[in-house]
Amino acid sequence: MRIHHVGVAVADLDAAIQLYTDLFGAELMHRASNEADGLAAAFLRAGGAEVELLSPLREDTPVGKFLAKRGPGLHHIAVAVHDIDKAMADARAAGLELIDAEPRIGLHGTRIAFIHPKSVGGVLTEFVET
Amino acid sequence: MRIHHVGVAVADLDAAIQLYTDLFGAELMHRASNEADGLAAAFLRAGGAEVELLSPLREDTPVGKFLAKRGPGLHHIAVAVHDIDKAMADARAAGLELIDAEPRIGLHGTRIAFIHPKSVGGVLTEFVET
Numbered sequence: 001m002r003i004h005h006v007g008v009a010v011a012d013l014d015a016a017i018q019l020y021t022d023l024f025g026a027e028l029m030h031r032a033s034n035e036a037d038g039l040a041a042a043f044l045r046a047g048g049a050e051v052e053l054l055s056p057l058r059e060d061t062p063v064g065k066f067l068a069k070r071g072p073g074l075h076h077i078a079v080a081v082h083d084i085d086k087a088m089a090d091a092r093a094a095g096l097e098l099i100d101a102e103p104r105i106g107l108h109g110t111r112i113a114f115i116h117p118k119s120v121g122g123v124l125t126e127f128v129e130t
Numbered sequence: 131m132r133i134h135h136v137g138v139a140v141a142d143l144d145a146a147i148q149l150y151t152d153l154f155g156a157e158l159m160h161r162a163s164n165e166a167d168g169l170a171a172a173f174l175r176a177g178g179a180e181v182e183l184l185s186p187l188r189e190d191t192p193v194g195k196f197l198a199k200r201g202p203g204l205h206h207i208a209v210a211v212h213d214i215d216k217a218m219a220d221a222r223a224a225g226l227e228l229i230d231a232e233p234r235i236g237l238h239g240t241r242i243a244f245i246h247p248k249s250v251g252g253v254l255t256e257f258v259e260t
Contacts, residue, residue, distance in 0.1 A: 002177030
């Protein structure tokens with residue numbers, strides 16, 4: 001197992017970037033946004049893993065609803081996998097519920113899929129193919 | 131910045147260990163418990179970082195209260211620092227509220243201190259001296 005990144009839901013993306021770079025010495029790698037998903041993100045280097053700061057562009061999005069319901073904070077954990085099709089098949093075979101029926105392209109430009117938090121002890125978990 | 135570990139609050143420690151080792155291929159390194167803190171934990175290797183599974187021994191503990199209020203899920207993120215005294219002084223100077231006024235010894239046997247989540251965008255954040 002390798003943690004690819006930890007996703008953090010934030011209300012103010014610029015303020016969050018400043019906090020993580022100034023206080024924790026994280027390196028801002030790049031920013032991205034996806035109008036269709038209503039999501040703006042910043043990717044910070046944090047050792048072998050990354051911190052992914054997530055800010056909704058609209059309220060009617062998954063991260064927008066998360067912020068409204070739970071407030072800012074830890075959102076998900078992403079696990080690097082070599083073969084996402086196999087990882088998803090193994091998860092299904094183990095009885096886990098996948099949110100994404102098929103892999104889709106994430107903000108990193110690689111194939112991703114989410115597992116429902118109820119199948120992973122309340123932790124929204126993402127597979128990232130690397 | 132280097133993520134030292136991600137802390138996950140779980141209701142059933144053995145079931146959570148099995149999930150992370152079987153499904154994600156994580157390696158169980160060791161388990162520990164601290165009667166004074168009312169906490170049992172399992173440490174799993176996840177690339178350069180770790181997943182720390184946390185299970186309360188009693189309800190009247192920080193993790194016990196977290197489970198009762200929010201249910202199982204992502205609990206905290208820990209950042210590796212070389213000099214925890216300096217990290218705490220820098221955090222204080224930046225106006226952040228520390229939960230621990232002085233470093234204390236964590237379950238890893240190293241010096242740790244927690245920053246209040248309200249100072250880090252809702253993320254309970256731990257310094258771990260390495």
